Structures are given as structure tokens and as C-alpha cells.
Amino acid sequence: MGEMLEPGLDRHEWESEWASLQEELEDSPADVLPELDRLVERMLEARGYDVSDPVALEGEERDIVADFLAAREITRLRTDDPDAVSPGDVAAAVNGYRSVYEAVMEERRAP
Secondary structure (H helix, E strand, C coil), rough: CCCCCCCCHHHHHHHHHHHHHHHHHHHHHHHHHHHHHHEEEEEHHHHCCCCCCHCCCCCHHHHHHHHHHCCCCCCCHHHHHHHCCCHHHHHHHHHHHHHHHHHHHHEEEEC
């Protein structure tokens, strides 16, 4: 029970979670990447995106998932080998998650 949330309810949760992550980003952006990844993945899944199969998606949806997967690549690389990832990479990942977050928030459609 309680699984079907009002679309507005999860939006509100996402917004507050995103806001608290933004504060942490200022201190140590690289450390926040895994949390951003989890938040954005939950958002995409709630909206019915299939992040495991971007090829099945078309147009804008494909772009959104591609941005997510590119950011995730950097996040995973940093987890495996922190030295392999530059501050520029971290910034690119943060920007990728941000663009996906904004795209999902703008969508305003229930799953």
C-alpha cells in the first residue's frame, strides 16, 4: 500500500532532496555524485524511463537517458579510480545530472 504516490508528492520530495544535495555540492562535488546518481535514477524510473535500454528510446527521451548514462559513467569511474577523474569531469557529471533533473521536473506528467 501507498506505492502509488501523487505525482506532486514525489516532485516535492525530489526538490527537497535535490536542494540538500546542491548545498553539499559546494563543499565536495565529487563525493555527492553517487547520491545525485541515485536520486536521478529514481526520478527516471518513476517517470517510466528505461535506463538499462537507451536504444529503445527515441528523440528527447533518448537524449535524457544518454545524459544520465554519461554522468553515471564518470561517477562509476571515480568510484573505481578517483585519480582518473578530473574536476572538469566531475563538473560535467554534475551538469549532466542537473540537465536530466530539470528535464524530468519540467515534464510534469504522471508515469
